[in-house]
Amino acid sequence: MAEAHQAVAFQFTVTPEGVDFRLSREALKHVYLSGINSWKKRLIRIKNGILRGVYPGSPTSWLVVVMATVGSSFCNVDVSLGLVGCIQRCLPQGCGPYQTPQTRALLSMAIFSTGVWVTGIFFFRQTLKLLLSYHGWMFEMHGKTSNLTRIWAMCVRLLSSRHPMLYSFQTSLPKLPVPRVSATVQRYLESVRPLLDDEEYYRMEMLAKEFQNKTAPRLQKYLVLKSWWASNYVSDWWEEYIYLRGRSPLMVNSNYYVMDLVLIKNTDVQAARLGNTIHAMIMYRRKLDREEIKPVMALGIVPMCSYQMERMFNTTRVPGKETDVLQHLSDSRHVAVYHKGRFFKLWLYEGSRLLKPQDLEMQFQRILDDPSPPQPGEEKLAALTAGGRVEWAQARQAFFSSGKNKAALEAIERAAFFVALDEESYRYDPEDEASLSLYGKALLHGNCYNRWFDKSFTLISFKNGQLGLNAEHAWADAPIIGHLWEFVLGTDSFHLGYTETGHCLGKPNPALPPPTRLQWDIPKQCQAVIESSYQVAKALADDVELYCFQFLPFGKGLIKKCRTSPDAFVQIALQLAHFRDRGKFCLTYEASMTRMFREGRTETVRSCTSESTAFVQAMVEKSHAKADLRDLFQKAAKKHQNMYRLAMTGAGIDRHLFCLYLVSKYLGVSSPFLAEVLSEPWRLSTSQIPQSQIRMFDPEQHPNHLGAGGGFGPVADDGYGVSYMIAGENTIFFHISSKFSSSETNAQRFGNHIRQALLDLADLFQVPKTDS
Numbered sequence: 001m002a003e004a005h006q007a008v009a010f011q012f013t014v015t016p017e018g019v020d021f022r023l024s025r026e027a028l029k030h031v032y033l034s035g036i037n038s039w040k041k042r043l044i045r046i047k048n049g050i051l052r053g054v055y056p057g058s059p060t061s062w063l064v065v066v067m068a069t070v071g072s073s074f075c076n077v078d079v080s081l082g083l084v085g086c087i088q089r090c091l092p093q094g095c096g097p098y099q100t101p102q103t104r105a106l107l108s109m110a111i112f113s114t115g116v117w118v119t120g121i122f123f124f125r126q127t128l129k130l131l132l133s134y135h136g137w138m139f140e141m142h143g144k145t146s147n148l149t150r151i152w153a154m155c156v157r158l159l160s161s162r163h164p165m166l167y168s169f170q171t172s173l174p175k176l177p178v179p180r181v182s183a184t185v186q187r188y189l190e191s192v193r194p195l196l197d198d199e200e201y202y203r204m205e206m207l208a209k210e211f212q213n214k215t216a217p218r219l220q221k222y223l224v225l226k227s228w229w230a231s232n233y234v235s236d237w238w239e240e241y242i243y244l245r246g247r248s249p250l251m252v253n254s255n256y257y258v259m260d261l262v263l264i265k266n267t268d269v270q271a272a273r274l275g276n277t278i279h280a281m282i283m284y285r286r287k288l289d290r291e292e293i294k295p296v297m298a299l300g301i302v303p304m305c306s307y308q309m310e311r312m313f314n315t316t317r318v319p320g321k322e323t324d325v326l327q328h329l330s331d332s333r334h335v336a337v338y339h340k341g342r343f344f345k346l347w348l349y350e351g352s353r354l355l356k357p358q359d360l361e362m363q364f365q366r367i368l369d370d371p372s373p374p375q376p377g378e379e380k381l382a383a384l385t386a387g388g389r390v391e392w393a394q395a396r397q398a399f400f401s402s403g404k405n406k407a408a409l410e411a412i413e414r415a416a417f418f419v420a421l422d423e424e425s426y427r428y429d430p431e432d433e434a435s436l437s438l439y440g441k442a443l444l445h446g447n448c449y450n451r452w453f454d455k456s457f458t459l460i461s462f463k464n465g466q467l468g469l470n471a472e473h474a475w476a477d478a479p480i481i482g483h484l485w486e487f488v489l490g491t492d493s494f495h496l497g498y499t500e501t502g503h504c505l506g507k508p509n510p511a512l513p514p515p516t517r518l519q520w521d522i523p524k525q526c527q528a529v530i531e532s533s534y535q536v537a538k539a540l541a542d543d544v545e546l547y548c549f550q551f552l553p554f555g556k557g558l559i560k561k562c563r564t565s566p567d568a569f570v571q572i573a574l575q576l577a578h579f580r581d582r583g584k585f586c587l588t589y590e591a592s593m594t595r596m597f598r599e600g601r602t603e604t605v606r607s608c609t610s611e612s613t614a615f616v617q618a619m620v621e622k623s624h625a626k627a628d629l630r631d632l633f634q635k636a637a638k639k640h641q642n643m644y645r646l647a648m649t650g651a652g653i654d655r656h657l658f659c660l661y662l663v664s665k666y667l668g669v670s671s672p673f674l675a676e677v678l679s680e681p682w683r684l685s686t687s688q689i690p691q692s693q694i695r696m697f698d699p700e701q702h703p704n705h706l707g708a709g710g711g712f713g714p715v716a717d718d719g720y721g722v723s724y725m726i727a728g729e730n731t732i733f734f735h736i737s738s739k740f741s742s743s744e745t746n747a748q749r750f751g752n753h754i755r756q757a758l759l760d761l762a763d764l765f766q767v768p769k770t771d772s
Helices: 002-006 025-053 059-074 083-090 101-132 147-159 181-195 198-229 235-244 270-289 307-311 357-369 381-385 389-399 403-413 434-444 478-496 524-542 556-562 566-582 610-621 626-648 654-667 672-679 747-764
Strands: 010-015 018-023 256-259 315-318 325-328 334-339 342-347 418-421 457-461 467-471 544-551 588-593 602-606 684-688 720-726 732-739
Touching (some): 059 101, 083 101, 181 198, 256 434, 256 478, 270 357, 270 418, 270 457, 307 325, 334 357, 334 403, 342 403, 381 389, 381 524, 389 524, 434 544, 544 747, 556 566, 566 588, 566 610, 566 626, 566 684, 602 654, 610 626, 626 747, 654 672, 720 747
Parallel strands (some): 588 684, 684 720
Antiparallel strands (some): 256 467, 457 467, 544 732, 720 732
8 A cells, every 4th residue: 555655764575586675755755854854953952952051141141251351351450360370371281272372361261251151150040049939029919019029020130131042941940849847737737627527627636746746757858858859849759640650541530621712713614724723833843842932921020930841742641551651752743633533644844844734734634535434443442542541551562562553553652742633513602501511521532532642632623623622631731731722823813814715825735745544453352442441431421511601790800809819709709609519618629830940830729718618608698797798708818819829839738748648658657647638539629721821912902812711520529620711801711520420519500609609709899790
């Protein structure tokens, strides 16, 4: 078959007349150009490594220091205080480049200047790290900035004023500090007080004190030692034990989804939308490789850690029997595509040139028009990535370790990312509320075999041109994929554009070779394993209830009139809604980020506090005056904001306890306190979805260019998963998940309680609102 011949650079056969070689010019061309492209990338990385390594210095600043030293010498001023003379005397004597006094003097001054320059860079970098360790600005009231913070901000701006590359600040970021055990235990007991009666709390308090006095000091020493040695004392363990060692299916349990723009549509042509989108994605990858993306900055001056972005592309989670492995490649020149049960390999480059959107549209249209049927076992093959990890690891070793199956699997795993072409159409219709939930369900799990859940992300394309993402969680957190998605949607809408008929601009090159069908030889035993994984995945998908809705009465604009943060407002509303839904409080997880520290990822904010429960109980009793309720609300909001800030500044509870627990396991030390803490279920898991990390357009001029955020499955079988996006000034999107198998939960019922809770809070502050 032609597809098989294109897969290798040459073939040979042995005949009676000798050896017959057959070369594939197309494959040899790709090999040659891939090598050229690889060397170009190496040179760019070397250059960027030098520029990043000397930041906030630069080669120009080095030249200035050298010229100043040489100039002062000509003016008979020794700025080195005799050091240049010492260096000159230490240079080897005799012939060679040092034979003339002038050369020796210039070389000595260059060495001295370089030393001064490097010392200055080290000083400025350490000063910047010290400045970035200051977090007092986070705890100051809005509009009441202290003089200390003003001076601090000026110094940070001064030291980071030169245009930074993506990773310029990495070595200047402070390390995540290890909190004191006493502080963590105290905050933990405070967080569980509203959830326990007096007897249960007393028992937990005794366990905590015993742990703090007897077990914790030894464990803490090892943790502090690790914090000195490692870049981050949490992140590597978090990635391994929370994600990679998980043996349950990734689908629903770990992967999450991201939605497209929902209030506008750029085109109904599926292939055209893919052409623009994938071209924009590879443009982003090029900027990422060249470190041309600006670091995310809090307040415009405090840099966030960018290390998670390194594995965005060319990354696959490879299954193992005990633990998975993240496989990341430095480059990939193709994407893997799934359509109607067939897998394709689509080249992204023609030679060293990235394919233009119209060429990509043509290539995807060729796949859509391809009438060939799936090979035996091919249609549901991706169900292996949706089922149990052990079963997938065993099948991979047994059936995909040699021959054409290995080659085809490598084409998928070594792809830049995975693309799924769906035959169904989904789009949010504001007149049909269920449309958003159906759209979310399709992104979360599809039909259980049309997503490759192991890839860093799968780009999902529906027949009507609507898009979405399904992202694997181990390599990075949601804000990272959100950064890519904002760039892609902005580039698609405002830079690339479409013709009047909805196609990509420009004429394609029909001489491009078509995408290659991947070839499989899947035996009956493997097909049985695929079917088994599919049944596991289908049962899991069918059990998920997802309710997504757009809250229209108000958004961030009116919430701010309540003089509280929008996040605290929504979190308190969630507590009120959950109490009305279940009649009790529960342990609540809200994800916050720790990216102000090197290699930081997330920390938990325990949103169910004594202050929030006091407010909720007062609201439910309906006997308190509005002024008293407002006072209780402000106390709850202030407490939540303070906890969020503590979590962001390294003073959280759960990551510290998690690491202490791991150390205890390594040392074989038993801790009833840690065992109980780590076994507590999160029956309400929440996350706010970031937006506007990149300002690709003015949201005031384009108010309908709104993404609806994304969502995830429930963490507990009898709990809720809630993600929300405060999308601009006038609306909020919610994504609520639960399981049908739980008689205690109902996602739509909980969503209605959230609606009412938000309206009740607005009424409490007499915030004017429109009808929902």
